[in-house]
Amino acid sequence: MAYVLQQLLTKSAKAYPDKPAVWARGTSITYRDLDERSNQLAHLLRQRGIQKGDCVGLFFPKCVESIVSMLGVLKAGGVYVPLDPQAPADRVGYIISNCGVRILITNADKRKDLSAETLGLVEACVLTEGNGNGADLIAWSQLSEFPVSHAPEVTLVETDLAYILYTSGSTGRPKGVMLTHQNALTFVEWCAEEFKVSSNDRLSNHAPLHFDLSVFDVYNTLQASATVYLITEDLALFPTSLGNFIENQKITIWYSVPSALMLLLLHGRLTPEKLNSLRVILFAGEVFPMKYLRQLAEISTKSDLYNLYGPTETNVCTFYKVERERLAEMEKLPIGIACANTECFSVTPQGKLAEKGEAGELYVRGPSVTYGYWADPEKTHKMVVANHFQENFEEKMYRTGDIVTVGEDGNYYFQGRRDSMIKSRGYRIELGEIETALLSHPGVREAAVLAVPDEIIGNRIRAVVAPHIAGSLGVLELQQYCASRVPKYMIPELVDLYDELPKTSTGKIDRVKLASERAGAMRA
């Protein structure tokens, strides 16, 4: 049994050295290549000072080298931190500083996006492509100087950190969810059993690598000695091309957010023939509207469909296998029942277990649960709490902030959030992070950010701003300001400028009133 992720690769490379492991843009590398290159990278990183537990950032668009890098860092005993290649430099710089990234794996192009201050924080940059001048630059070709046959000697246990995934933070800065090998493997093992992933499978990878859906795509592929097909940005945005990709590469397992599937349905010119090879379709990250799920079910008659649920802090913790015969009459899709080796509780505000039909907050315990947020004991203590139901020893559980009920069918049903976190296109967004960004603008006196429900992407983002001086700020200016602070999917699409924001009787911003007032009145 593997206890660290890289053992999944070593085992598969021994059994299937010449089999393709990773495909991207029409070319692939074999298991032997992946194993050898990641060994070399691990030795290089050790030589440059990476020790157990050190953070290595990955900042370049998805490609074969992404997977080599992930495994290379793990083999060096390091912790990889996938950085969104499309995030603004300020945000990337913050993350690099926050977790103390020592070495950054990037390319010449993306490196130029970072500030001198950010680059000054890292000891060295490994360039997957491109050149540059500087003693701190290491070319990818230097990997060839290092041993291929084995990884460096490092003593690792399953509770060592493997990666950190940063998610939106309500107080304005992203927070780093720490994930151990055990966290990841608990999920991987459940997936392997439930979906019976085999060496004949061809898994697509739609999600970006800083999004935990990709953990299934990459590591279940390695576990089963299958092949993963990376969907790069030239494919991802073009539904018809994606539909052709599924057919041409004979994808057998697809995992993505529902909005990607909906775009495929609406614009991908899908036919049952195109989806012939797909035996499993998984979706997670946001609510899948029943109307579109029924359309998907009709066109994908050969596939098992699953709704997976779980925050980054636990990866998937509950699942529901779609019962096709119930689809016609079902009003709402459940999030299902707990995965193997995971336990879920629904807890009332009074701290008691919720009764059937009673709403409660979903708490999760088990080896898939994070130990907390990097360098943020305050947030960690808020969300990773003592399990007061456990009488025999001290144990933690994670409070998801999701309100659920248990249905007649024994499944959990999602009812809403406890706070102001929303989903848009499956992205997790704390409205507070956007508000903080707006409020940091010197010309802004007040700001509120609201979600506007949308049939396809879940929510659109609307900002309402009152400047210090009436008429001094423009919509475009505010959007551009946000663009320098938050990822593109968090930039408010709709911006309304007010002289003064409406208040409730207690003096707080009246969000209910704002929501009911016509949105987009002053859109650029």
Next chain:
Amino acid sequence: MIQAAEVKDRIREYVLEEFAKTKGIDQITDDEVLTKNGIIDSMGIFRLVAFLEETFNVRVGDEEITHDNLESIDAIEKLVLSKAKK
């Protein structure tokens, strides 16, 4: 009737105003790959197509919504001009 010479300018203006500027990008070159830096996202592609259809009176089928046809201002101009000939 929009002249062939104007097509590229109109496209460039639209992409700049609707996508680039709101994301903090002040200028883009004609051969720059728009999808690379997240200038256009999955919903944006369809807004762009709607603009092309309305402005240039052409029809862009779903199967034509590909990376090759829409990856840059140059590519988009080529797509539009190829339809105007028909």
